[in-house]
Amino acid sequence: MNLPLPKPKPAARRGTRRDMTLDDVARLAGVAPITVSRALHKPHLVSPGTVEKVRIAVDSLGYVPNLLAGGLASSKSRLVMAVIPTTINPTFSEMVDALREELLESGYQLMIGLSGYSDAREEDLVNAIISRRPDGIVLAGLARSATLRKRLANARIPVVETWDMSTKPVDMLVGFSNRRAGRAAAEYFIAHGRRRLALLVGGDSRAAARSTGFQAAAKSAGVAIAGVEVVASPTTAGMGRTGIRRLLERDPLIDAVFCSSDQLALGVLLEAAATSIAVPERLAVMGFGNLNFSADTWPSLTTVAVDGERIGREAARFLLERIEGGQDGEAPASRILDVGFHIITRDSA
Amino acid sequence: MNLPLPKPKPAARRGTRRDMTLDDVARLAGVAPITVSRALHKPHLVSPGTVEKVRIAVDSLGYVPNLLAGGLASSKSRLVMAVIPTTINPTFSEMVDALREELLESGYQLMIGLSGYSDAREEDLVNAIISRRPDGIVLAGLARSATLRKRLANARIPVVETWDMSTKPVDMLVGFSNRRAGRAAAEYFIAHGRRRLALLVGGDSRAAARSTGFQAAAKSAGVAIAGVEVVASPTTAGMGRTGIRRLLERDPLIDAVFCSSDQLALGVLLEAAATSIAVPERLAVMGFGNLNFSADTWPSLTTVAVDGERIGREAARFLLERIEGGQDGEAPASRILDVGFHIITRDSA
DNA sequence: TTGAAAGCGCTAACAA
């Protein structure tokens, strides 16, 4: 009788060896595949002896589970994807690290996609991400284009937008108001007697919101803006140096400058040091972000601080609640959390 | 007759709607599922009319492919994973950006996992990565632990290690010799007449290699090392400030310091500015990495530059060659590329 | 506590 045998193994050409599967482990352990699955993921449902047998088989075969198959079968990936513009900008680092930490504790893996400050790229990236069916998505910033918002909503994957404020997030939101942060910066300068204010801002939308808020506050206080310089994102110290130079060329009497990032502010401080402009006496400088060098510049940098770590933690919590609680059919509440910001007063302003 | 009907749709409770599948698209377009698959991925094999019908069906249903299923069926994920310690360290940014760029052109997605400078974490992360069966893996640095190396080798996924040199990479390697870079730094100082050298280095293995090379070169030139200060990774400007302070306390006559990162070097420059130490007259400062602020510090920073972009591009190429050429059984050659480094002379040394 | 059967959504291989 000619039973349909499993294909004879082809001569084990290097690189052609098949991956070990759950079935291989099951065969070696003398149990059914499903039992191996249980022993691996729900050991409390399996007798200790069987768990041990499975463990030994797994080790001896060097079995590595295939999460594509697992994810497909269970429609759970234990994966959360974060989208940030680029790693050259450390702005989101603390958020991302906290996110990873918090998710890991609950058994979720974090992976990162880079959108590169391009809306088109971001859309393609999010598409690719949705295609891999993560259990959650965290966006650095807001989803701005309508198509992106729609795609995210349709995917019915929990989404947390961050680092900004909006009354209509796609799903959930943990952030702060960039506009109010800008306003606070202007008010701070004005309260400290500055009257010729300048702006040095990056080209992204969050920086633009800070700029808008700053200008609005100045206007409503009757203080004119002496200059606005917009540079590309991601910002660098070099842009800060040339930016402040341009601003001072146009109006040498500027007495305060708000930078949309600490990198820009660092550049301003360096330019001031190089050209002997007294900071803060002649020029007050405020940055944004409180990066890891900002307390150590010379003079130390006054800046707007945001608790990125908290944003990451809370984003993880929002996500986990939604994921784990998601089985019942209740319409999930749209969640918004404003973590605020505060100005750290140091020597530069 | 009671044909087994597809389950009646449950009342469409919010959040319970099923994702659209290839079958839905096929039904709407009036073709077989495989034809939809072809229209989407290999349109040249399908008549233009059919492609168009499929496109319309896809759009009208808002179909998003499930890459878990696709990957499982084809054992191709079109995904490359990069592993870096943390995004707070911009060292690898250019490499990662170039990698992404280059892979995208060939239709591969790049995603990033964070290992957080912990060997245990890195192992867990790589495990999780292997479980998702990417087509390639890029490591920032070398795989150091034996278990990690073995796991990577067993997975038979193309791997590129980077940013360091070794004669025995797990698979492929694009990098440079950190030890030689350290040596070059010492030789540069000595050639410029410096005789009391100090080291300010981060706690990771690559920084350690640079430190070793530096000390070896000094020794063989008969120049003593006046001090070594080791700080934690990732390094900050603040660590640079306190580090140089400690070094100078121990030996006030140090005339040159090599920092294992530009962040540390920035801190040294800031401390020098704050305490009126003349750079480079009294103290020469050299960094490592040529970060985006290094040309704009005051004074501008002499540093060891590595072409991270090239590392990224070449790593992508290695990977793509291995992936696309991987079908035939030839034993693939282990590839090693040394992209070198060079010292950029600026004002600080 | 364990197992058998039936898919998850897609594509490779073969057939028409």
Add this chain to the structure above:
DNA sequence: TTGTTAGCGCTTTCAA
């Protein structure tokens, strides 16, 4: 150019 069939490796559901 299009379709049929048979899985990919795992987990769900139901049964024992």
